[in-house]
Amino acid sequence: MxxxxxxxxxxxxxxxxxxxxxxxxxxxxxxxxxxxxxxxxxxxxxxxxxxxxxxxxxxxxxxxxxxxxxERAPLLNYVIGSRTRFRENLMSQGLTASGETLAEMKIPASARVAAALDIAVEAPVHARSWRGFANDLPISMGWGYHDAARFPDLQERRRTVRSITEVYRSYGIADYRRLRTTVFTRIASESEAAMLMLRAGQSVLVVQKIDADLDGRPIGFSEAVWAGDRVQFTFESDQPTVMTTERDSDV
Missing domain, CATH: 1.10.10.10 (Winged helix-like DNA-binding domain superfamily/Winged helix DNA-binding domain)
Structure with a gap:
């Protein structure tokens, strides 16, 4: 011995x-x-x-x-700044970015979505659920919302281009910035664990974000669930507002 x-x-x-x-x-x-x-x-x-x-x-x-x-080393260092782009984040690290649409619909805006987009409660919004991949490994899933009055045929345009940045450009929005990012942790639901290939009871990172045009007008709101063991977030110093909390409630 x-x-x-x-x-x-x-x-x-x-x-x-x-x-x-x-x-x-x-x-x-x-x-x-x-x-x-x-x-x-x-x-x-x-x-x-x-x-x-x-x-x-x-x-x-x-x-x-x-x-x-x-511990596993994170697969991805996801940089959040005033210009945050999913595809660019992954490509800069040699990863292949891809995604799939899970559901699309037009619904009345909830109070939370209306406040984020600065529109009236129950105003029509486009709602889209998706799942994102890095090198074919699922890393995120969530819902995104857009004002249907400002982007009347957004869902149709998304089917013809590969990114939301290109969709915005087709509406005359040359560039946009991250207005606000809120991050908190909770336990993944059973369906989230299955979709993200996580163990039961594993924690996820929930990221709520609001993007705005260069005039500061909100153009998109989303809430995404990220596989916490596959990604780490780095916030750049030019990020306007970052709110970090910890919660146990569902999405």
Whole structure:
């Protein structure tokens, strides 16, 4: 048996080296504490401090009732700024962006949608549900809303072009900016977990956003659910308004 004298820093560095070298692959469950103490030659209190440090650094994750696992590196660093584009975000990192429409309809605006788009409650809006992919792996799904009075045939135009940016240009909107982004976390619903290929009980990131034309008039509102283990968000300093909260309610 190895000496039990290694410090928590030495234990942390040894475990970290095994993670960075690939010997401990993402999603690998670590052995029990007694086994780790023998393997890394340290006492239990030092081991626990080393594991806690690696959890804080994002190298490990603790799943209560299951154990300690090697964390996955996010597939995508999604940059949110005044000009946020799904396709450009993925292409800049060598990823292939794609998506599918799940549902389309025209509905009366709810109070929440009306407030976001600065229109009257129950005014007609185009509602579209979608799912987004990076390299064919699902990373997001959600609903988007547009004022039907301003964009009367939006759904038809979307079928002929590949991006909402091109649709806006067809209406004479040369460019647009992110007006507001709100981010919070919650547990994925059963249907969301299935659609995003997540484990039951896994957390998702919910992103609500409002885009506006260059005059500051809202043109689109959406709420998307993102697979939290496949994406991290970076907010650029020119982002006008960012609101971050944590909730347990459904979308």
């Amino acid at each position: 190895r000496s039990q004298g290694q410090t928590w820093v030495e234990a942390r560095d040894r475990i970290n080296l095994e993670i960075t070298s690939g010997r401990l692959a993402p999603d690998t469950r670590l052995p029990s504490e007694p086994e780790l103490c023998v393997l890394y030659g340290t006492r239990r209190h030092s081991l626990r401090k080393a594991l806690a440090a690696l959890v804080a650094e994002g190298k490990l994750r603790v799943e209560h009732g299951r154990g300690t696992f090697v």
